[in-house]
Amino acid sequence: MAKASDVKSGNVLRFNGELVAVEEFIHRTPGNLRAFYQARMRNVKTGKLVEYRFRVDESVEIARVETNDYQYLYEEGDFFVVMDNTTYEQFNIPKFLFGTSARFLKEGMNVIVAFESDEAIMAHAPKSVELEIIYTEPAVKGDTSTNALKNATVETGVEIKVPLFINQGDKVRIDTQTGDYIERVK
Numbered sequence: 001m002a003k004a005s006d007v008k009s010g011n012v013l014r015f016n017g018e019l020v021a022v023e024e025f026i027h028r029t030p031g032n033l034r035a036f037y038q039a040r041m042r043n044v045k046t047g048k049l050v051e052y053r054f055r056v057d058e059s060v061e062i063a064r065v066e067t068n069d070y071q072y073l074y075e076e077g078d079f080f081v082v083m084d085n086t087t088y089e090q091f092n093i094p095k096f097l098f099g100t101s102a103r104f105l106k107e108g109m110n111v112i113v114a115f116e117s118d119e120a121i122m123a124h125a126p127k128s129v130e131l132e133i134i135y136t137e138p139a140v141k142g143d144t145s146t147n148a149l150k151n152a153t154v155e156t157g158v159e160i161k162v163p164l165f166i167n168q169g170d171k172v173r174i175d176t177q178t179g180d181y182i183e184r185v186k
Contacts (some may be wrong), residue, residue, distance in 0.1 A: 002013045002062050004037050004054035005097045012044065014061040014114065015052070019044040019121055065121065067114040072105050080105065080123075082113060093120045101125035101176035103158045130185050131155050132171050139164040149181075 007013065008185035010023045020041035022075070029035040037054040039120070045089055054060065080102070093113055097120060105111070105125055114122040136152035149161040157173040162172060162181045171185040 001059045003056075004058045004060055005056055005088070007039070007060055007062065012063045012065045012114075012121075013041065014063050015041065015050070019063055019116060020050060021122075026029055060176055061062070063087055063116050065114050065116050067112060067122075069110050070113050072107060072109045072111050072168075075108060080111075082111060085110075091120065093123050097121075097123035098125055099177070104129050104131065104154075104174060104176045104179075106131065106156060127177070128173050130171050130173050133166060133168055136162065136166060136168050138167070 004120065006078075007025055008024060009022055009025050011025075013020050013022060020043050022039060022041050024038075024040040026038045027035065028038050035056050037056065039052050041050045041052065042048070043050060049063060054094065069085060071085055073081045074084055075081075075095075076092065078095055080095060080098070081089050081090055082093055091113070098105070100113075101123065106129065109129065112124045113120055113127070131154040134151045134155050137150055139150070148164050150164055150166075151159055152166060152172075153159050153163045154172070158179070160174060160179055160181060166181075166184060167174060173182040173185055174180065175182055
């Protein structure tokens with residue numbers, strides 16, 4: 001057990017039986033009242049935001065979380081199988097931990113997974129990925145209005161919006177959080 005004064009932004013705490021990631025942790029001393037720590041924390045599993053005031057001497061449990069890079073191998077049911085690049089050990093990570101970015105995962109890609117004990121608690125795909133366009137309609141000559149977009153399907157099967165100059169076979173960079181086109185890769 002640690003004191004509230006030992007907590008920093010980015011720590012993972014066991015709070016009310018749940019794991020929460022500390023997003024903001026501020027020391028406050030209002031006027032002639034006692035000092036406290038104002039914390040904004042996000043539940044690791046549900047994503048729900050929690051705000052709480054800790055007394056300065058209050059005990060908190062800082063969870064021991066190990067974060068590492070893993071290589072995504074393949075999909076198996078409700079899990080993604082990833083491999084540790086140093087020990088070659090394989091782990092099954094639940095798909096829901098990746099959120100919406102899971103639809104852009106391609107075999108061989110590096111992902112970040114955080115474990116608490118032997119349980120995977122957080123997983124992140126890269127911020128952007130490079131994927132090939134496998135199908136898109138050809139652009140109509142003269143249809144070059146500002147920011148005109150057309151539908152395109154990438155190699156993972158996801159349909160995205162791309163500018164008119166993108167053709168089938170081009171590689172594009174995509175933001176995994178929003179699914180937006182960023183740029184064409186040469």
